[in-house]
Amino acid sequence: MLRAKEFCERFGLKRPILLAPMAGACPASLSIAVANDGGMGAAGVLMMTSSQIDAWVKEFRQSSDGKFQLNNWIPAAPVKRNPEEEAKVRTFLESWGPPVPAEAGNTTLPNFKEQCEAMLRAKPAAISSIMGLYSADFVQLMKKEGISWFATVTTVEEAKLAEAAGADVILAQGFEAGGHRGSFHPGDAESRAVGLISLVPSIVDAVRIPVVAAGGIADPRQIAAALLLGASAVQIGTGFLRTPEAKTPQVYTDAIGKTAPENTRVTRAFSGRAGRSIATDFVRAASAPDAPSPAPYPVQRGLTAPMKALGQKIGDIHRMQAWAGQSAALAEAAPAGEVLTRLWDATRKILQDGSKL
Template sequence: MTSALARSAAFCDRFGLRLPILLAPMAGACPPALSIAVANAGGMGACGALLMPPPAILAWAAEVRGAANGPFSLNLWIPDPPPVRDAAREAAVRRVLGTWGPEVPPEAGDATTPDFDEQCEALLQAAPAAVSSIMGLFPAAFVERLKARGITWMATVSTVAEARAAEAAGADILVAQGAEAGGHRGRFDAARAEAEMVGLMALVPAVVDAVRLPVVATGGIADARGVAAALALGASAAQIGTGFLRTPEAGIAPAWAEALGGAAPEGTRVSRVFSGRAGRSLATAYVEAATAPDAPPPAPYPVQRGLTGAMRERGTKAGEIGRIQAWAGQAAGLARAEPAGEIARSVWEGARRLLA
């Protein structure tokens, strides 16, 4: 256990942290206030910039930098190939979604994401302490530019093979994402996301043994016990997502926050019914209906995200959990409705006692 504390201390020294606790970069659920609170408590803030155009990325970074006493990271998805459209399939999905919200027009499936190359330029301009990737690896030319500017690359991996590939590609730190994690699965090969779901307790020591890089554990960690277990397995730090979602700084829909507090591990489900990419959410009424054997298969990402947009918006405004995109890890029931800074500090204090 002394080595676990030594690893965490070295990780903290690298970034000027007081706590080896990182906020998970949750796209759409990482307002500046949340990162500011985690960073000021001694951890590392984060932003999932997937859906943010460059000006929004720069504005987020400026606000956090102006109010936080600690570092933050910015995260991007590695883009998928353009989706293969299927009008008949999308029409079937739209008919089902029309029973859960407003009628969905065909053009709703034309959803796009911001230009990835332009987002990468914004990340370089924002100059965070670290940039993290998920769903694949950054292009070699971008990695060279990160290193030239002294920005750490944290690559999210979900298998040992991905960990080895990330190390070979020049990653500085690996974020090992267990299958317990809420939100989208980070599997490089989207088609294998459900078939190869490795739990964190098996993944962390396997990745630690396979590479020479520091490893950050994420997925199903929401309290001191989870942090202590991750470090005992060889991780240098822990990344928490769902565990911060009930905080006032996160500002998520009240119905979502309330449902998280009462969720059991088996009350979550990995599906593609919100975005077209595999992700873990609460097993709400919509999720149950959309994953039923007779339900039409979801459209690919980001088409499905566009098709479900009106339903998700209506559910959020009405406070109806059945229609909300309620991402949740399997440790959701451990999430506390307390200030984020207090959670970060108490989680690490408890973990340090357990490790000592």
């Protein structure tokens, strides 16, 4: 509780609960609700242009004076294209959706430099990283603006590298987390998979900066456990996707509420990088022995775009990108502020008097 209190005081929070910066699933309305109830809002800006980042920040600040973080992926080296293998993927995907043009894999990501400038311009409480570390020059610019750097890591080794590079807080992402694995190297996402109950205390012992537990947290018992393991706060993503402020499609919301831990799966089928999804029919088919290997990121993201768009249009969860953590079924379908309040009040009761839920 002392660690949590110190973390809240340092970052201007009332509750040590952070919204996970889920790219494409963090409308300003959700962050506003979380921040107005004392948590920290978030936006994953991966697919946002600088002007879209500006607009998100403007919308947030029109309705909240609370805190938020902005998150971005560290760019990876250009990938080597393989037209023959991509053709196999397109043929496979066409059995799940409309025809996939050959040029669909020519995905162009927003300008990273301009995104970084927009994040600095916004002056959030924190800028967070995933898939690697920001450059020393950008870290210096963050410090100059009084912005804290929250670094997402998946191993003790990555945590040490982040601290040495100047990170202010470590976001320890367990293998239970929904969405993309934050490993610095794509090949490590599955081969170096560590669960949160092992990861948090190991990182706490290895670094001197605060650690935030992330991955598979959607319940007061899990928050209490994370704090007992040494975390100063927790970060929750899937646990907020059933709130009305998240604006999650109803079919996706319903699926989250019915997904047992064993019915999620780490897959590269949606984007080319490993992420945890509901084990939909498509995810299962894409992992079959006779299925083609996914193209690398971001090529696979472009190739699956027609199928995902169709899924959204017709409300078919089996054709949608349905990221979810292993605690998905614990997510509550209620207003985000109410969810946040109940989570923290119940956590405090567990830690203060040993109450069981």
